[in-house]
Every structure is written in C-alpha cells, then in structure tokens.
Amino acid sequence: MIVLKPAEMRAVDKAAIEAGFPGVMLMEIAGRAVADKVVKFIEPGSKVLIFIGKGNNGGDGLVAARYLDTEGYNVQLILLAGEDSLSDSSLMNYRLCKLRSINTLKIDTIGTDYQEVKNLLAACDIVIDAILGTGISGSIRGRAADLIELINNVDKKVLAVDIPSGISGENGSVLGKAVKATWTLTMAYPKPGLLLYPGRKYCGQIGVVDLTVPEKFVLNEGCSHYTLTCSEALDWLPTREKTGHKGSFGKITVIGGSPGMDGAPVLTGLAALKTGAGLVRLAIPGDTLSISSAYSPELITTPLTKSDNNEPDWNIISKVMADSDMIVAGPGFGRSKTSSEVIKKLISTYHKPLLIDADGLNVIDDIKLLKQRKETLILTPHPGEMARLLDEEIKVIQQDRIKIARQFAVDKQLYLVLKGAATIIALPDGKIYINTTGNEGMATAGSGDTLAGIIAGLLSQGLAPEKAVVLGVYLHGLAGDLAVQDTTSYSLMAGDLIDYIPAAIKKLIAGSGGELK
C-alpha cells in the first residue's frame, strides 16, 4: 500500500481538485467515513464531543457532525477558531451545522480554567479529534495544546481524524503534545507518521478511508514510501508447485557459528526450513560444528575450517558456494580473522544472492567492497550494526532511520533491512517500506537470526529479492505478534518465532494478518 508524506498528499489533493474532484466532496467523503465509524461503535443518542480546528481537518469533523446529528446522536462541537478564519469548505459545513442547530462552544468563550470543556469531556461517550491534521507546522501553538492535554486526561474513546493532532505526519514525532487516540481514520493513504514511532503509539487502530481519487494521481505525482498489507503479503507468498522437490524450493547455506555462538546459525537454518526452503546446510567452523549439528536432524552440516589449524578451508567453501542457491552469512560468526576473510571472499566472489547479518556485518571493514558487488546483496543490520558500518553513533542512525537506510541502499545498490520498532526496508531503487507487524517481545537474543532465515527461505523459493525482504520482515513480525499472545512479551524467545511461522502463514492465507484495519 502506498504511504504518502503530508506534502505528497497535498500535491495529490491539489492535482485531483484541479482535475475536477471538488475539495468539498473529498471532505464530505472523509467526514462521512468518520461518522460511519462512530455509528459502528456507539448507539444513537450517545454524546459525541467533536473538537474542530481551523483547517480542513476541522472541516472533516464538521461533516461528521452533520451526519451524526442526522442519525440521532447528541453532538457537541468545540470550535478552536473564529468563524472568519475557517477555510471555505469548513465554513460551508460550519454553517450547515448551525442550520441544524448543533451545539457549539467557541474558543473565545472558553474560560482559562476550561471548566465547561472539562464538564463536556466528563459527560461525553466519545471524542472526535479534528483539531489538526497534515497541515500542522512546528510545535502545537495556542490553546490547542491545553485542549489536547484535557482530552488525554479523560478516559474516553477517541477517534482521530486523519492523524492524532500533534503528531507529525512526516516522521511520527510528537510536536509538543499529541492526542492519544483509540482509532485513527486516515484519509486516502497512511502517512509515514502513523507508522513510525512514537506516532504509531498514539494512533490506536488505523483505518484508511478511500477518498475515491484514482491511484494514477498518486503515481503521476510520484511516491516512494510503502507498507505491506495482509492481502498484498498473501499475493506475494510463493506458490508451491505440487510436483516440486527439495531442489525446486532452494538450497541455502548458512555460514556462521563460533565457540559459544553455536545456536545462532541453527535458528537461521530452522527458520528458513519452516518458511519453505528445500534444503539448508550449515557451514560451521570445525571447533563448533559438532555442537551446532546436534541441535536438529533436519539441518545438514559441513565444516568450514581445516581440522588441523582451524583456518578457512577454501576448497570446501568453494564447493559450498557452487552447491547453494543462496548464502546467509554471519549468524553467530564472531569477529575472528576467519569470519572476516570468509565474508570478504563471499562479497567479492559469490555470484548468487547473499544475505549478511550480525557478525557478518561487524567484520566488514571496507564498505567500498559492498558497492563493487554486482549480484543481489541483502544486509539486515540492527541500529548498532548500522552505526558501525557508517562509523556513526546509534542516536544519529535513529534520528532519521529512513534517510540513512535509503542513502545506504541506493549508494551501495543493495537491499537494506534496518531493524527496530517499525523496521525500515530500503530498496536499491530508493523505495522504502515501513513494516507494521512485530512487538517489543521480539527484542530478544536470536530474533535477528530467525529473520535472516525467513528472508532466505522466501528467496530460495524463487521470490524476487524486493519481495523476499519486505514479506520476510512482515512474516517475522506476524509470527511474533501471534507468539506474544501465548508467551507474553516477557517470555517470548527466538525459538518461539520459528514455532509460530506456520501460524503466521496460515493467518495470511486466512486473510487476517496484521492489516491496517
């Protein structure tokens, strides 16, 4: 699904209006959808308190007020602007509200103790937040900040129109104060700020309203941000040929492991098998091999090093390279001379898809090598590994995850998965996917190893790299979301993620994955 930044949304809006879609009609569709959402949850007669800002976000709220009044709700408006400062479409709707005698409390009559607002908040059944939408600039100014705080201080259901007021649609930051919503109904397309933290925590359940503007207006204006929905994820899931054999579902080699880190490549291998890979081989340094190979009978193992001196055995490595459809390198590999030499060799001489994770990333000391590689390269760093690759501090990476990920992916022409809450996937053509599945329980040792395995499992079944990385991250998060229901976020472990891959796939097939609802 396309995701639009506020400025992109405005450009699409403008183009659609110029092409003949009346702005007032778009507002009508938006407000009608807001009213429908209220009708779905609360019965007629209930008290609906609607906060109206002076821009078009307020206009959407005024349309909703008209419909809810028509349908028998007890509607009360709180108008945060003078009538003369409302936009044309909003003013028209405000006048229609007045014609219906809808109760209105105006900002200039609200005392500085806000007692009347507090009373209305205490008595209402639901709050609609139509104070500010994508037109916000800078920190919340004026009395809007006080009203947002009052809304957050009562325990009421809150429906945010387009975006919770105070959240930046651009990047999800809180601009001073922001409404904490139960639901957010966003207009036309989700904005990055709804999907990125901290904004995402303020949105509650997100719904998208179809404003009936054809997608060609978006494509003409250009877009670069996306998020995968459940139905798209299902479309991308590789189909399994009835006559397929293990060769047709791909042979993966996982290169990694080191003393004390013998389980990491096993997690990667098992995750790949559970996702559907035909065959997984682990290539492990000799001193660790026997421990790793004892974990699971489904995994084939090969020694990566010579038995006499534990140096890389290049003959075996060449055979492994020739015999694999793709390689995952790095899980539990440690930062030894062996791992550094092997990773370098793979980057420059392995001509099939290569995924580098964990310590495989930590031993890359010359990032120019990445750029020189022509074949598919996927990197899956967490912020610490990304910081190391760029020789930056973690906080610099976290300040603008999308920009950093995109620059790296485009410059080095690779697929970059920057892990973390709302994992960012940057593609070599500059496209960005913001992932919506996953939870805090997944911040646990080995979780990244399973992600590498899931992506490899999809790629080895023939999925294009772009789809394998995006769907892999989605499925990994979905497995985590299903697991956490049983384990709680305290007890979730990486092995649980593997155990829940089948449930995640089933959920996709049933059409009920972590969809933006």
Ligand SMILES: NC(=O)C1=CN([C@@H]2O[C@H](COP(=O)(O)OP(=O)(O)OC[C@H]3O[C@@H](n4cnc5c(N)ncnc54)[C@H](O)[C@@H]3O)[C@@H](O)[C@H]2O)[C@H](O)CC1
């Ligand atoms: N997506 C669509 O196609 C449609 C969206 N609609 C709704 O319109 C708003 C965007 O409307 P806009 O008038 O551009 O902006 P806002 O309503 O968010 O408010 C702008 C208004 O607020 C004042 N302001 C700006 N920054 C601050 C601040 N920091 N503190 C206080 N006040 C601030 C400023 O003076 C402006 O006047 C979108 O979100 C949708 O809800 C259409 O209705 C349908 C089509």
Ligand SMILES: [K+]
């Ligand atoms: K809002």
